[in-house]
Amino acid sequence: MKKNINWFVTALSTMLLWMLLVADVCAAQGEEGTLLAGAAVADITPEKGVSMKGSVGGNGIVNEVHDPLHARCVALRNGETTLAICVVDATSFWAEGMERAKTMVHKRIGLPVERILISATHSHAAIRVRGISTEPIDMKYYALVEEGVADAICQAVRNLAPAEVAYGVVSKPEYVKGRRWRIEAGSCGPNPFGERTDRAWMYPRVRNRLDPEPLGRSDPSLSILSLRHVDGTPLAVLGNYSIHYVGGFKRNCVSADYFASFAEELGKVLDAENSTGDHPSFVGIMSNGNSGNIAPGQGVRGYDGMRRIGRDLAEAAADICRNGPYLRDVPLAMVEERLELQVRKPDAQRIQWARDVLAGKWKIKPMHGWTHTYAQGTLQLAEYPDTVSPRFQVIRIGALAIASNPCEMYAETGLAIKEASPFKVTFNIELANGQNGYLPPPEQHELGGYSTWPTISSYLEVNASEKIKAHLLELLARVAG
Numbered sequence: 346m347k348k349n350i351n352w353f354v355t356a357l358s359t360m361l362l363w364m365l366l367v368a369d370v371c372a373a374q375g376e377e378g379t380l381l382a383g384a385a386v387a388d389i390t391p392e393k394g395v396s397m398k399g400s401v402g403g404n405g406i407v408n409e410v411h412d413p414l415h416a417r418c419v420a421l422r423n424g425e426t427t428l429a430i431c432v433v434d435a436t437s438f439w440a441e442g443m444e445r446a447k448t449m450v451h452k453r454i455g456l457p458v459e460r461i462l463i464s465a466t467h468s469h470a471a472i473r474v475r476g477i478s479t480e481p482i483d484m485k486y487y488a489l490v491e492e493g494v495a496d497a498i499c500q501a502v503r504n505l506a507p508a509e510v511a512y513g514v515v516s517k518p519e520y521v522k523g524r525r526w527r528i529e530a531g532s533c534g535p536n537p538f539g540e541r542t543d544r545a546w547m548y549p550r551v552r553n554r555l556d557p558e559p560l561g562r563s564d565p566s567l568s569i570l571s572l573r574h575v576d577g578t579p580l581a582v583l584g585n586y587s588i589h590y591v592g593g594f595k596r597n598c599v600s601a602d603y604f605a606s607f608a609e610e611l612g613k614v615l616d617a618e619n620s621t622g623d624h625p626s627f628v629g630i631m632s633n634g635n636s637g638n639i640a641p642g643q644g645v646r647g648y649d650g651m652r653r654i655g656r657d658l659a660e661a662a663a664d665i666c667r668n669g670p671y672l673r674d675v676p677l678a679m680v681e682e683r684l685e686l687q688v689r690k691p692d693a694q695r696i697q698w699a700r701d702v703l704a705g706k707w708k709i710k711p712m713h714g715w716t717h718t719y720a721q722g723t724l725q726l727a728e729y730p731d732t733v734s735p736r737f738q739v740i741r742i743g744a745l746a747i748a749s750n751p752c753e754m755y756a757e758t759g760l761a762i763k764e765a766s767p768f769k770v771t772f773n774i775e776l777a778n779g780q781n782g783y784l785p786p787p788e789q790h791e792l793g794g795y796s797t798w799p800t801i802s803s804y805l806e807v808n809a810s811e812k813i814k815a816h817l818l819e820l821l822a823r824v825a826g
């Protein structure tokens with residue numbers, strides 16, 4: 346009996362302590378009409394030996410770090426609404442890991458999981474934290490990322506202080522180029538499945554391009570959400586731009602790509618380090634917009650290219666960051682709702698093809714360099730459920746809205762959402778709250794080519810982009826009130 350009472354007292358005091366901690370950080374409400382903001386960063390650079398390999402491409406095993414990887418977070422509160430956005434330097438980040446990080450945050454500070462948005466930048470010189478791969482998974486590194494993300498979010502909430510917000514958009518068309526061209530069927534290939542039916546190809550030879558310009562649209566918007574303390578010192582900036590990534594740069598070497606260059610350069614442009622005073626350090630963040638089909642152009646590559654783009658975008662953002670106009674009282678809202686989507690699972694014939702390839706029984710000449718990888722991907726995809734229901738979140742910060750999706754969204758879908766949005770400024774954060782692969786619009790699916798070929802990085806139903814667009818517009822209307 347005494348043992349039971351002791352256990353009860355210990356459990357009760359632990360619970361009370363937890364409740365006090367939570368009350369201390371999160372349950373505390375801001376005054377209605379007063380915006381609070383906080384930001385924080387956690388280092389998630391991998392140790393030597395962690396694999397950067399993925400289903401297609403990858404930079405091998407880490408043995409060098411060009412620039413560190415981070416989880417960068419901003420938190421906002423107005424009255425009863427508190428929310429956090431965390432952008433992670435990873436090629437992708439699986440939903441299960443993000444859920445674990447969100448649960449850790451909830452347990453530590455009480456912030457509801459549906460008020461946390463986590464996304465990956467898609468640097469290809471980082472780790473594919475995706476839980477499914479043709480390579481062994483490094484769970485130790487995954488745990489480090491989840492901890493880092495949770496730490497950054499909790500710290501950003503702890504750093505909440507009275508703040509002002511400004512937002513705007515600058516047009517920067519020079520680094521957003523389509524990477525798919527229309528081709529004559531049969532002029533390129535075969536594709537990994539041995540077919541010559543594709544009518545679109547990624548970077549075909551110039552002589553095979555039917556048009557001088559690539560397919561689809563590109564989105565030139567550099568969207569900026571800038572936060573500063575009420576004494577005017579810079580607090581954090583969340584940028585959004587739509588380049589898939591700049592480069593893998595160098596084999597076995599880690600880099601956070603232009604996303605980090607933007608953050609660093611913006612700090613310099615705003616002289617944030619010298620002007621922070623007693624406040625926590627300034628945090629620059631660049632999120633990935635709608636870039637499933639967009640690259641910076643073939644001439645802009647390497648570490649120089651990433652620094653050049655980072656610096657140029659930071660300078661373009663500076664005017665909004667310096668001059669605003671800044672507002673102190675903006676309504677905050679966030680909604681989350683899942684959407685069920687069909688999976689393009691392989692049929693019996695395709696599964697047999699994959700088995701034959703992996704058994705060395707299927708040979709054609711020439712054979713696409715990714716055939717083996719697509720055969721592995723086919724068998725993995727065969728094990729997927731018939732439908733998936735990823736989370737979609739929409740955030741409102743005054744006249745700015747952020748619509749998020751767990752895919753690599755094509756620019757035309759992102760632009761259609763922006764154009765139909767009821768908000769003055771809207772941007773999309775892709776690879777948010779999971780990784781559900783490429784999201785080509787139906788007309789791009791019809792043409793074929795890389796990013797439509799079914800595998801673990803492209804598997805949603807052909808109409809998925811249309812369903813997601815409609816779903817996000819409905820959520821945008823809901824937060825608009």
Ligand SMILES: [Zn+2]
Pocket residue numbers: 467589
């Ligand atoms: Zn990619």
